[in-house]
Each structure stands twice: as structure tokens, then as C-alpha cells.
Amino acid sequence: MKIGKDVYIAETAVIIGDVEIGDNASIFDNAVIRADMDRITIGENTNIQDNVTIHTDTGYPTRIGRNVSIGHNAVVHGCTIDDFVLIGMGSILMNGSHIRTGSIVGAGAVVTQGFESEEYSLILGLPAKVVKINKGQMEYIMANAEDYLKLKELHMRGRLERYRHG
Template sequence: MPKIAENVFLAPGVKIIGEVEIGNNSSIWYNSVIRGDVNYIRIGELTNIQDNSVLHVTGKNPLIVGNKVTVGHSVVLHGCTIMDLTLIGIGGIVLDRAVVEEKSMVAAGAVVKPGFVVPSGKLAAGIPAKIIRDLTYDEMIEFENSAVRYKNYAAEALNLENGKL
């Protein structure tokens, strides 16, 4: 049974099943699917899972998504670990046992192969993903800004759905 904090925004069309936990001030956007059916999924606080993303697990590989994470549109996260203050670009795929360490980024369209580690402060891009460069200080600061922006977007979307704007 999912455990979802009271102040989580769930957009219409979201499907969540199984052993899923979602932390405070997070947002799950339109038509995303979160399947904790064969293992658990933990999503931290102030994390946003954008439209059409798929989060799933295997019997041996749970999925852990940290705090203040931005998961772009149409991302697939499968049995991996995404640490705090990271960004997974639009259409990115992160596969079983891969780890995206704190303050790192997976570029749009990248495929992070099973077991690969994206070290802290690095940008991974390509198919398969490779470490391309160090992130700048400004890029890493943007991870927190993105988390806060999406909290605000969720409040605006909720107001729109309730006819308040």
C-alpha cells in the first residue's frame, strides 16, 4: 500500500501501486507510473517526477530517489539509486543497480547502463552514458532551485484544478 505524505501533489492520470513511499512537498506529474509491485520505491522530499515518467523495480533491485531531485519528462528509472540534489534530463533512462550520486546530472536522452555510477559533481551523457565533464557551481545550485520551482508549480496546478486561478 503506498504511503504518500499529505502535501504531495499527484496530477491527474498518475498511477501508483505497491510498496511506494513519497516524502513531503514532492510532486508527481501527469500520467507518470510508479510501480512498487515486486520491490519497494522510496521518493524523498521536495522531489519532482515529471510527466509520463515510469518508475519500476525488480525483485532484487528497489528504487530509491533522494531529496530535491528533478526527474524530467518521460524518464525511466528502473531499480536504481538517485541521490539528493540531482537532475535526470528529459527522456533519460537509468537502469538496474546504477547509482547517480549527489549533485550530479544525467543529460537528456542518456542511458545509464546497469551498475554504472555517476560520481558526485559530474555530468553523464550519451548511449551508453559516459562521464562528460564536471558540473559548474551554478549548475549544481540549480538543482535546489528546480526543486523549489516545482513545489511552486504544484501549488499553481492545484489551484488551477480547484478553479482558483
């Protein structure tokens, strides 16, 4: 396991196995990152939001690039996510799928095994399909990533009140 500098990992997050997390990343509450079958890499400035599950299968490592936002309750399994990508809440990405730079996977989308997007794709549906290609969405992706960098700092510095049991 290798954890970069200035990484926030919530107390309730679970990280197991061959995991590498880049500088300035954030792993929020109840996220599970389980690299017990293959390797998981998470790039710098990437945020893994509450209840996200990241896993692998043998022969299907998970690679997540820089400045990626993975929304609450998403499942990311044995796939590749390039830099500057937003994965919507509740999305599922299956083995061998590849989401390219500047893309958005909409909330609740199911990205099937072996799916490959083009850069700057908007990917929606069940099963997921590319709806359009739009370089203009980069501004939204970057704003989301920057918001989570600010949240990471608040959490790391203990600036948010947190209820403690017991």
C-alpha cells in the first residue's frame, strides 16, 4: 500500500491490498477500496465520495486517473478511468470498461463489461451509451474536483463538527 501526501481518508473508509493513492486525494466515509484480486491505483486530486466501492478481478486492475470525481454509491470494478472524469452517483462500471479523458458518466448509468468511450463523452443509461461528445463539460468536471479539494481540507483540519458515538 502506498498513500501520497496530503491525502484525506475518512475513519470509516476501508482500504485493503495492493492500493496506491496519489497526492491530495480524498476518500470519504464508508468507501471501500479492495485490491485483494488485482491492483488499484488512484491519481492525485481525485475524490472518492461516500459509499463508493472500488474492486478488481484477477486480470482486471482498476486504474483511476488525476482530478477524477467518483460520486456517492458508485461501483467501480476492474476498469480504467482517465484524467478529468466525473462518475455520477450510483453508477456502475464493469470489468474492462474504459472511460476516457473529459467524460461524464451520468448518475445511475451501468457501463457494461468492455465498454470504451471516446474523450469528452457524456455517457448515460442502462446499459450506458455515449449520448454526445462535448469538450465544454471540462469546466464542470474541474469545478467539481476543486470543490472536493476544498472539502478535503475542511475534513483534514477538523473544521467540520462530527458526532461521535459513545
